[in-house]
Amino acid sequence: MARIEVKSEITGTxxxxxxxxxxxxxxxxxxxxxxxxxxxxxxxxEDGGTLKEILVKEKEPVxxxxxxxxxxx
Numbered sequence: 001m002a003r004i005e006v007k008s009e010i011t012g013t014x015x016x017x018x019x020x021x022x023x024x025x026x027x028x029x030x031x032x033x034x035x036x037x038x039x040x041x042x043x044x045x046e047d048g049g050t051l052k053e054i055l056v057k058e059k060e061p062v063x064x065x066x067x068x069x070x071x072x073x
Contacts, residue, residue, distance in 0.1 A: 004047045004071040008062045012036030017058060023051045031069050034062060049073035 015035040019025060030042040031051065049071040056068045 001049070001072040003052075004045075004049065004073045005067045006031060006043060006045050006069040006071060008032075008034060008043055008064060008066050008068050010034060010036050010041050011064045012041065012062060014056045014058050014060045014062060014068075015040060017054060018042075019051050019054075021051055021053050025049060025051050025071060032056065043068055045069075045071060047071060047073045 012034040016033045018030045025045050026048040027046055029045050032043040034041045052070045052072050054069045056062055
């Protein structure tokens with residue numbers, strides 16, 4: 001299995017976790033929603049597999065390029 005790192009494309013604050021570790025995800029699924037400048041920005045996976053871990057918590061700040069989740073694909 002390949003380790004796939006999902007990164008944030010924007011700096012902001014984690015608003016909501018949409019998936020939990022152990023969930024099966026498909027390409028195009030929203031894993032996390034980040035709030036930035038009063039906009040809700042989805043973090044979408046480009047690959048499918050099993051969500052191994054989420055590296056952020058709700059209300060936690062994230063930086064652009066930060067790894068926020070890991071998928072076993």
